[in-house]
Amino acid sequence: METYIFILFATLAVAAAVGMITSRDTVNSALFLVLNLISVAGIFLLLKAQFLAVVQVLVYGGAIMVLFLFVIMLLNLSDEEQMLSKFSVRYAVGFFLGVIVLSQLLYAIASVTGTLPQIHPEMERVGTVESIGDALFTVYMLPVLVTAILLTAAVVGALLLAQRNISGKVDK
Amino acid sequence: MEMDWYLGLSAVLFTIGVIGVLTRKNAIVIFMCAELMLNSVNLTLVSFSAQLGDVHGQILVFFALCVAAAEAAVGLAIIIAIYRNNLTVDVTKINLLRW
Numbered sequence: 001m002e003t004y005i006f007i008l009f010a011t012l013a014v015a016a017a018v019g020m021i022t023s024r025d026t027v028n029s030a031l032f033l034v035l036n037l038i039s040v041a042g043i044f045l046l047l048k049a050q051f052l053a054v055v056q057v058l059v060y061g062g063a064i065m066v067l068f069l070f071v072i073m074l075l076n077l078s079d080e081e082q083m084l085s086k087f088s089v090r091y092a093v094g095f096f097l098g099v100i101v102l103s104q105l106l107y108a109i110a111s112v113t114g115t116l117p118q119i120h121p122e123m124e125r126v127g128t129v130e131s132i133g134d135a136l137f138t139v140y141m142l143p144v145l146v147t148a149i150l151l152t153a154a155v156v157g158a159l160l161l162a163q164r165n166i167s168g169k170v171d172k
Numbered sequence: 173m174e175m176d177w178y179l180g181l182s183a184v185l186f187t188i189g190v191i192g193v194l195t196r197k198n199a200i201v202i203f204m205c206a207e208l209m210l211n212s213v214n215l216t217l218v219s220f221s222a223q224l225g226d227v228h229g230q231i232l233v234f235f236a237l238c239v240a241a242a243e244a245a246v247g248l249a250i251i252i253a254i255y256r257n258n259l260t261v262d263v264t265k266i267n268l269l270r271w
Contacts, residue, residue, distance in 0.1 A: 010181045017185055017208060021192035026200055033204050036185075040211055047178065047222040052214075052233055059237055060211065064244045071248045072200060075255050094194030098187050105183035113176045120225025127222075127230065135227050136234070147238045154242035161249035164256075 006046055013039040026077055030068050037061045048119060049127040178219035185212035199251050199261040203244075210240050 016036035020029045037060045044053035125131060136144055185208060192205035214233045221229025255261055 014184055017188040021188060021196060026198060029201050029204060037211060040215055044218055047218050049218050049230055052218060052230055055237060059241060064241060067244055067248055071252060091195050094191055097194055098191035101190050102183060102187040109176060109179045109183060117223055119222050122225035123222050126225055126227050131227055132230055135231055140231055143235060147235060150242055154245045158245040158249035162252045
């Protein structure tokens, strides 16, 4: 049963990712990315990481993708020239380098295949909000606080960068 | 179920992200491909965490999510600023700093 669910989610994730990089419309790309992120959240659930599955849907599938869609609709982009219509060196080189990266990664995985264990039995307990919160607010207290500063700086920086006139001069 | 399949899926998703970054011209799509790559690395971390029964991998994924959110906010603001100046997000036409 678990295998079938994995195959379903994995197929969905890969198909959505391929759809994302091949679709002409930027909005379609963003929606394909949402589908991909939600199927990866399903795979997190299969790995018994409940907290991260929920956070993935909330933060990635919700907040970040809404930000992307807002920017896409704000900019009102015209369609990019279709990528698969004409062959060019750019696509050949990109595809070639992609194949090299994939073969290296799969080679590295193949060297450890069979030696990796199954899902750890303690994972039922480790993936819960309780155990992650326990680690976050005791051992990792300082990094959590630094993350708060990082997010504040990011919001201020985003506001500053997206301002109409950065130099402070008045528009004529 | 073996862990290899999760790692293999993560490798395939990462590669699709790499191919997208190398072939697309729209800056926003390139950005989304970077998110895809970050996410596939998260999948690797979670699968190793599940394999070892260790919470630290998931903590790392949590912080990676925070950095991804900050990166998305700043990056999209930069894209908006570039669009205001050049009226395009085509990375082949944004060549002010190109030698």
